[in-house]
């Protein structure tokens with residue numbers, strides 16, 4: 326059986342499973358309707374049982390549960406934060422959950438994006454997420470929005486009158502967009518982020534508290550922002566923040582005290598420490614929530630931030646064509662004992678590498694120590710007219726390295742391996758891990 330046949334069969338089974346789960350949900354809803362309102366004005370018998378453990382808490386009670394049932398929320402991002410957040414909100418009985426994400430499930434998502442499983446790889450994240458949420462709670466409405474949230478999201482927000490928005494995205498333009506739209510439409514914004522062993526959480530524009538722009542009127546320089554794809558993250562850390570985002574949303578929806586507004590929660594997973602930092606108050610001169618706002622409708626956030634509203638790597642092209650070589654030539658170049666310089670970070674090189682390649686990270690090459698090391702490597706080749714083939718993950722840093730090195734070592738020819746290990750995996754050897 327070929328890989329294509331296996332994939333087709335898996336897709337067929339996944340589609341049948343989805344149909345079965347939809348039918349089960351339909352049946353459950355019908356049964357629920359029959360039994361509804363017999364013993365309570367607001368909740369069905371099933372709902373009373375299902376939510377009993379949280380409803381018997383004085384902080385929630387019947388009124389809180391009914392408030393949750395009547396609520397409509399928007400979650401932007403079905404990734405490391407959005408998965409755990411939506412899971413707890415669906416389980417808690419939030420009546421309508423809309424999830425926005427433009428992306429597809431990848432194998433490298435599964436360690437933390439806990440709504441997606443192996444058979445979902447390749448499916449839109451929103452589809453995979455909504456399928457699971459419906460299985461957990463068929464009595465709520467879950468709406469997948471397979472779109473890229475841009476300025477047009479304001480119409481969706483206008484139309485739906487969400488009670489709370491959760492920012493579970495991973496980039497600055499989307500953060501500013503959601504902030505502005507939430508301020509303009511007067512919706513609290515529960516904002517989370519997680520990277521490596523650390524996470525952050527706060528609620529913007531709630532109870533006269535500050536908005537994101539009050540704290541960060543100017544975006545950070547694009548090159549200083551690291552995302553999970555580059556810096557990594559531990560699943561349990563993004564899970565912690567996502568679950569806390571759900572908690573804050575529930576507190577807002579049920580009108581509990583103690584919402585994390587005007588405070589920033591800092592979570593350090595390496596020491597398992599939570600700290601609260603008091604934030605500045607709403608700034609009267611803020612461009613969006615201030616007394617005389619300059620921003621009265623969404624702007625171009627990619628332009629404002631100088632970066633893209635997604636974390637997908639944009640391929641750069643900064644070299645002349647004869648400074649490049651195709652990945653198809655890589656096996657031969659290795660065979661011929663050429664110097665192949667892999668400029669990925671050491672930790673990535675330790676994870677997977679091609680045989681007979683030498684690691685010298687691009688970040689090091691740019692420092693004195695790295696240049697000295699490169700000089701030693703070049704000398705050890707003891708060769709005139711030396712060619713050095715430069716390799717990285719996607720072929721971007723390798724171009725930067727070629728461009729940098731050719732001026733420092735003019736007698737050596739530095740050549741970029743186009744598309745890097747991603748292209749190698751795609752074109753030459755699918756067994757090489759794409760991460």
Ligand SMILES: Nc1ncnc2c1ncn2[C@@H]1O[C@H](COP(=O)(O)OP(=O)(O)OP(=O)(O)O)[C@@H](O)[C@H]1O
Nearest residue numbers: 402403404405426427428473474494495499553554
């Ligand atoms: N403007 C946007 N519109 C829709 N979805 C967005 C937007 N910005 C970010 N997202 C989504 O938010 C999610 C962020 O989650 P996370 O960073 O955990 O996932 P990821 O991008 O899959 O991670 P990785 O960097 O490991 O590939 C992603 O699924 C991404 O597609």
Ligand SMILES: [Zn+2]
Nearest residue numbers: 536539611614
């Ligand atoms: Zn503000």
